[in-house]
């Protein structure tokens with residue numbers, strides 16, 4: 001059943017107007033967020049920087065159900081798993097708390113990105129949920145406040161509130177001060193960038209990133225050095241992008257991502273998201289560079305690889321990745337828009 005059909009039948013069943021719909025896009029970090037200084041407020045150890053994509057949107061409708069005792073959550077037209085429902089409910093509790101309201105809600109989400117495959121579905125998912133739920137419950141929030149709210153659902157979601165290149169400021173301190181100072185902010189850079197995304201495996205990942213993050217922070221001897229280097233990486237990527245230097249930004253981004261995977265590999269027990277195909281793609285990217293095509297890989301908590309390059313090189317990069325024997329699906333992404341919300345206004 002399509003999103004519009006489920007939304008339509010839900011509204012008809014409830015005999016009420018359907019709630020607001022938000023559309024958000026995933027983002028791919030060039031400087032990674034990995035590690036929290038506060039778990040419950042989702043305050044990161046370091047700042048991070050990403051590009052919001054123009055593909056794989058998540059569409060979420062939140063409709064209030066004043067007579068219901070529980071929240072209802074569907075994902076791509078089916079009841080969500082108990083874990084997903086709990087995570088959504090916890091987030092809605094936070095929104096209800098802020099709004100001083102208690103109604104339950106129906107949440108209908110359609111993801112066009114493979115869910116849980118290390119392709120940032122939680123980023124677009126919680127960005128869309130935050131925007132739709134804030135509207136449904138009548139929370140007045142500007143984009144910065146919305147990014148702080150989305151952060152509570154999933155850290156990387158705060159960056160998907162904005163389009164293009166986005167920095168998530170780590171902020172300082174804990175409690176209310178930490179919460180207020182940790183938000184995302186977009187930057188306009190004069191670079192014509194593309195990300196060529198190779199989906200190696202769209203199945204759910206073995207270990208959720210939240211668990212892996214916790215485990216690697218506490219058990220990997222490389223975590224603290226990586227976090228220290230990431231602070232410098234962030235400043236240098238921002239400076240390189242501001243100077244229009246995609247090559248320099250790409251080199252730092254690749255190093256930052258591989259450093260994160262080194263942290264993971266050195267955790268106890270070891271966490272290995274990279275697949276043989278991921279490594280073959282890294283080899284291919286090396287060969288592209290040797291052939292004079294500036295292309296740089298980044299990999300989130302999964303086996304899929306995103307290759308940063310100039311827009312005019314994207315088709316060439318895609319062809320190179322297609323030449324590999326492995327059956328990977330490849331998409332070219334460009335900088336995409338921030339979250340949008342429609343509908344849900346009181347009659």
Ligand code: DP6
Nearest residue numbers: 029032033154155156209210300301
């Ligand atoms: C590797 O935002 O999914 O994609 O805050 O625990 O929900 P939680 O984690 P999440 O982690 C994303 C990690 C990453 C890097 C990044 O997007 O910066």
